[in-house]
Amino acid sequence: MSTEAIAETFDKETTTQPVIAASGLCFSYGTGELTKQILFDVDLNIMPGEIVLLTGHSGSGKTTLLTLIGGLRTLKQGRLEVLGRRLDGADKDALVQVRRQIGFIFQAHNLLDFLTARANVELVFRMHPEVRRAEVQRRAAEMLTAVGLGQRLDYYPSSMSGGQMQRVAIARALVAEPKLILADEPTAALDSKSGRDVVNILQRLAREHHIPILMVTHDDRVLDIADRIVHMEDGRIVS
Amino acid sequence: MKFRAPIAWSQLSHGRIKLLLAIAGVLFADVLMWMQLGFLDAMFESATFVPQRVSADLVMIHPQSQALFRMTQFSQRALHRVPAHPQVESIQAGYVGICDWRNPWTQRDRQIFVYGFEPFRVPMDVPGLAEGWGQLRNPDVCLFDKKSRIEFGDVPKALAEGREVQAELNRRKMHVVGLVEIGASFAVDGNLMTTDTNFLRTFPERKSGWIDFGLIRLKPGADIVKVQKELQATVGKEVSLLTRQEFVDFEKAYWQKNAPIGFIFTMGTAIGFLVGFVVVYQILHTDVANHLPQYATLKAIGFTDGFLWRIVLQESFILAILGYLPSVLFAFGMYKVAADATHLPLKLTAFRAVLILLMTVTMCFFSGSVAVRKLRSADPADVF
Incomplete structure (x- = not known):
């Protein structure tokens, strides 16, 4: 088989099964008269390896959509399948199981201030006790080196810059080989240079490991990394 | 789990002053317990010294x-x-x-x-x-x-x-x-x-x-x-006829029931316990509250509540041990001073050492269990 043929088969196999398949998602906060509907009939499919940016003004519902996909909120209406699991009507344990396969990157890095960069990344493997300690240490160090922090393994968050801390957070999100990355404005708290670095690293690692990314962003400077841009307005996907 | 990075210890020891305060709190509570229980035992021991040693199989009293x-x-x-x-x-x-x-x-x-x-x-x-x-x-x-x-x-x-x-x-x-x-x-x-x-x-x-x-x-x-x-x-x-053990119990019962002193020492022990509980609770609660976003993040990326609870409870256990160990030394010194001053038989017994260790662990465990309730307010959906 030629390289092209392999690529084709690969594409066929993977394109048939979306990583995220959402249809008819509705979501509202509050109850009774105070109910405020945030999402209206949202449909969204994301294919393996795809980098999708989710843009829109504040209040457009993009972060809510991200929390639903990440299994951080329970869905009440609509159909949602993430990594082959149905999330609508899923119980707490099922949500936790899905979350463990997702790499999360938040606007705030939220690293544990009492652990070093290395320990923050190694911590993830507490959820994967089958991985041996030596391998945990090797993979954490490799991942931190991949995000350009090979010289700062034993630094505490308090002695790192914002960009460095966000890169540790990326290493933490990627070290356990997630099948999906969800990122919420990872560059919002960073200056343009660090922001660019962070996004470049994210893009490169996602491509290398063939991991799809769904990223919420306001930042026009990073739109070029996307395969596709989804724009939201008032709880609906408009393009 | 094949390995165990000491997360609880890292968190505790990250703030030196916080750690020292917490240890001082446990230490204070323990010293109070040592003294109160010591005096309580000394009270019984001194009161029953003679009844325990009379050369008789039976004692006749009114x-x-x-x-x-x-x-x-x-x-x-x-x-x-x-x-x-x-x-x-x-x-x-x-x-x-x-x-x-x-x-x-x-x-x-x-x-x-x-x-x-x-x-x-x-x-x-x-x-x-x-x-x-x-x-x-x-x-x-x-x-x-x-x-x-x-x-x-x-x-x-x-x-x-x-x-x-x-x-x-x-x-x-x-x-x-x-x-x-x-x-x-x-x-x-x-x-x-x-x-x-x-x-x-x-x-x-x-x-x-x-x-x-x-x-x-x-x-x-x-x-x-x-x-x-x-x-x-x-x-x-x-007249009543008592065996020697009954004679000892007769004397003991007076101090237990009729004299307020036994109650006072028991009360003092309880207060020590309470003080320790409050101090450790305050420290752990503040620690959890200060790390809520981080804990919420850990929950978001797939850690269970149980994992986080274990960290806090481990912290409370570490505090119990770190406060207890120096309290033994303190008790040793203070028993000596108090025994010289009062001529009461204050002795550091193995039984009391184990009793106070168990009380300390229980005390810190209570503090930890109340402090972990704060973890519930760490909502992973709020991290985004």
């Missing part, structure tokens, strides 16, 4: 007696009916009383506890008594408890220097001819041992033959409980 220093007298005729039983080997009448002892050096009066026994046999097994007992046949002589409080005068030193010690006891001259070891208690500051004859000379108001207790010794191999029942039937209800 049923209305409350404690060794609050005895009701009864006629020794009841005691004299006892030897008719074939299993009884010997009987010995005993008197106790409290009177003024004038310190021969300062001339100041202080109340002292006096025991008077029939002289034919050493009435109890306390250090020094067997050696000195024979000298008590002379009139107006006694043995002095060298662990009496120092306010009675330094009698042991004077005797050691070969000087003659003569004090006024109830306004009569009394010679000290030897030393015994009994010790002060919460009721009495010092003790004297003498014979019934000398006792009655000292307490002219007491009638000969109206005794405070009678010691009964049985023949070797006698069934004590059986004889107790048979004798009780013989002597009637005017």
Whole structure:
């Protein structure tokens, strides 16, 4: 088989099964008269390896959509399948199981201030006790080196810059080989240079490991990394 | 889990001052518990020192007696009916009383506890008594408890220097001819041992033959409980017959039930426990509250509540141990100081060490369990 043929088969196999398949998602906060509907009939499919940016003004519902996909909120209406699991009507344990396969990157890095960069990344493997300690240490160090922090393994968050801390957070999100990355404005708290670095690293690692990314962003400077841009307005996907 | 990075320890030790404060809190609580429980035990130990050591299988007392220093007298005729039983080997009448002892050096009066026994046999097994007992046949002589409080005068030193010690006891001259070891208690500051004859000379108001207790010794191999029942039937209800253990319990019960002191020490222990609980809770609660976004993040990326709870509970366990260990050293020093000052038998026992360790762990565990409730407010959906 030629390289092209392999690529084709690969594409066929993977394109048939979306990583995220959402249809008819509705979501509202509050109850009774105070109910405020945030999402209206949202449909969204994301294919393996795809980098999708989710843009829109504040209040457009993009972060809510991200929390639903990440299994951080329970869905009440609509159909949602993430990594082959149905999330609508899923119980707490099922949500936790899905979350463990997702790499999360938040606007705030939220690293544990009492652990070093290395320990923050190694911590993830507490959820994967089958991985041996030596391998945990090797993979954490490799991942931190991949995000350009090979010289700062034993630094505490308090002695790192914002960009460095966000890169540790990326290493933490990627070290356990997630099948999906969800990122919420990872560059919002960073200056343009660090922001660019962070996004470049994210893009490169996602491509290398063939991991799809769904990223919420306001930042026009990073739109070029996307395969596709989804724009939201008032709880609906408009393009 | 194949390995265990000490997350709880990292979190605790990250803030040195926080850690020291928490340890100081546990330490304070523990020292309080050591002291209160120590005094409580010393109270029982000192009160039952003599009852534990009387040379008797059965003790006869008046049923209305409350404690060794609050005895009701009864006629020794009841005691004299006892030897008719074939299993009884010997009987010995005993008197106790409290009177003024004038310190021969300062001339100041202080109340002292006096025991008077029939002289034919050493009435109890306390250090020094067997050696000195024979000298008590002379009139107006006694043995002095060298662990009496120092306010009675330094009698042991004077005797050691070969000087003659003569004090006024109830306004009569009394010679000290030897030393015994009994010790002060919460009721009495010092003790004297003498014979019934000398006792009655000292307490002219007491009638000969109206005794405070009678010691009964049985023949070797006698069934004590059986004889107790048979004798009780013989002597009637005017007197009670106690085994030695019952005599000890009788004394203990007075301090447990009738005296407020036992309650006070128990209360003090509870307060120590409470103080420790509050301090550790405050520290852990603040620690959790300060890390809520991080904990929420950990929940978001797939950690369970149980994982986070274990971290907080591990923290509380570490604090318990770190506070407990130095408290043992503190207790050692403070028991020494307190024992020297009060002449009470404050001893660091293994039982109490284990008891306080368990109480400390329980205390910190409670604090941790209440503090982890704060973790519920770490909502992973709020991280985005």
